[in-house]
Amino acid sequence: MKKSEFPDPFEKARETTGLGEMDDQNDPVTMLLRHKDVRKTAHNWKTFQSGAAPGRIVIPSEVHIRDTRQIPFEVDPPMHKEYRNLVEPWFKRPLQTEYQEKLTIQINGLIDTVLDKDNLDAIGEFALVLQSRALTLLLNIPYEEAQTWISWGTHVFRSEDTALDGDKASILYDYIDAEIDKAIEYPGDDLYSVLLNSEVDGKKLTKEEVKGVMILTFAGGRDTVINAITNTLAYFAEHPKSLDRLREEPEIIGKATEEFIRYFSPLTQMGRVVTEDAQVCEYAAKADTRVSLCWASANRDTKVFENANEVVLDRKINPHVGFGFSHHNCLGATHARQIMKILILALTKKVGTIEIIDARENIEELGDFKRKVGFDMLKIKILAIKN
Numbered sequence: 406m407k408k409s410e411f412p413d414p415f416e417k418a419r420e421t422t423g424l425g426e427m428d429d430q431n432d433p434v435t436m437l438l439r440h441k442d443v444r445k446t447a448h449n450w451k452t453f454q455s456g457a458a459p460g461r462i463v464i465p466s467e468v469h470i471r472d473t474r475q476i477p478f479e480v481d482p483p484m485h486k487e488y489r490n491l492v493e494p495w496f497k498r499p500l501q502t503e504y505q506e507k508l509t510i511q512i513n514g515l516i517d518t519v520l521d522k523d524n525l526d527a528i529g530e531f532a533l534v535l536q537s538r539a540l541t542l543l544l545n546i547p548y549e550e551a552q553t554w555i556s557w558g559t560h561v562f563r564s565e566d567t568a569l570d571g572d573k574a575s576i577l578y579d580y581i582d583a584e585i586d587k588a589i590e591y592p593g594d595d596l597y598s599v600l601l602n603s604e605v606d607g608k609k610l611t612k613e614e615v616k617g618v619m620i621l622t623f624a625g626g627r628d629t630v631i632n633a634i635t636n637t638l639a640y641f642a643e644h645p646k647s648l649d650r651l652r653e654e655p656e657i658i659g660k661a662t663e664e665f666i667r668y669f670s671p672l673t674q675m676g677r678v679v680t681e682d683a684q685v686c687e688y689a690a691k692a693d694t695r696v697s698l699c700w701a702s703a704n705r706d707t708k709v710f711e712n713a714n715e716v717v718l719d720r721k722i723n724p725h726v727g728f729g730f731s732h733h734n735c736l737g738a739t740h741a742r743q744i745m746k747i748l749i750l751a752l753t754k755k756v757g758t759i760e761i762i763d764a765r766e767n768i769e770e771l772g773d774f775k776r777k778v779g780f781d782m783l784k785i786k787i788l789a790i791k792n
């Protein structure tokens with residue numbers, strides 16, 4: 406199998422029952438695997454709620470390692486809309502030319518420093534650095550701060566050998582608490598200060614609410630963005646003609662970005678807590694149990710996607726759910742899309758070919774399924790284009 410191939414472990418279950426089962430810290434999850442069921446359930450927030458105990462809709466559940474509710478992600482309508490309206494304009498800033506210019510400078514600069522380097526660590530020396538630096542733009546804080554986040558490693562809640570690492574999470578919480586206190590004392594034009602000065606329902610956001618938005622901003626777009634970047638590099642390494650094609654047809658980079666998100670599905674699934682006995686296709690969902698919306702499976706549903714297991718760079722109709730669906734669709738998607746588009750464009754301009762030297766896959770264990778979501782290690786060489 407190619408290193409850049411991401412097999413679909415859900416196919417059989419999706420086509421037969423449409424369901425999967427997995428255990429998770431004694432709070433089992435029934436996974437919804439079909440595109441249609443995933444979308445329908447995502448809409449139905451009354452029966453399938455996000456606003457359960459903080460951490461419970463995340464899989465693996467984070468109830469034992471945090472009490473802070475992530476906002477707006479763990480809030481249901483109507484309150485969800487209030488928060489979302491408040492933060493949405495800020496998270497749309499990546500659409501501004503100036504933002505994109507800064508991101509382009511960051512990404513071009515990073516590529517220049519790694520070109521022709523032997524044994525480049527695609528995660529630690531590239532994707533993590535890119536994600537962290539780009540986050541300084543999203544937060545509107547000094548570039549130098551990225552160094553601190555790079556030192557935290559790929560995932561802020563997980564470490565190499567523990568799925569949930571409370572100690573590691575505390576580093577993030579303490580850091581955010583301290584940054585909030587600083588912003589109270591010295592307000593600026595960064596996200597902390599903007600949130601601290603915002604109102605919802607005529608009331609100033611509390612420190613805890615600000616913390617809830619900030620944790621989501623740090624954690625939600627961390628391993629997901631890192632995987633999207635790393636997987637894209639692996640893909641181009643094994644499909645040099647695709648890189649050539651995008652060089653010749655940069656106008657399809659937007660479509661290619663959507664297709665990579667569909668194919669890689671950096672976030673496998675997201676849970677919901679059932680509020681009342683309900684039915685999803687044939688499945689009887691009992692109150693106070695969990696279901697998950699399995700984006701990764703929905704994104705390979707052949708009822709919706711032709712040649713679902715292939716990367717079709719200019720896929721015409723692509724209703725993927727890689728950024729979720731309905732009112733909870735990914736808040737960071739605008740930023741993530743810009744990272745991907747600018748990265749791909751920069752690669753077409755600067756890179757001839759990419760070689761994979763060594764790789765170790767990152768496999769999620771999900772009950773009956775094993776899903777490749779990215780790499781634990783990817784060593785590459787990015788060769789400069791020869792003019």
Ligand code: EMZ
Nearest residue numbers: 463467475562620621624625
């Ligand atoms: C949560 C989640 C959000 C969770 C959209 O996803 O991302 C996960 O990586 C975090 O662990 O806390 O932020």
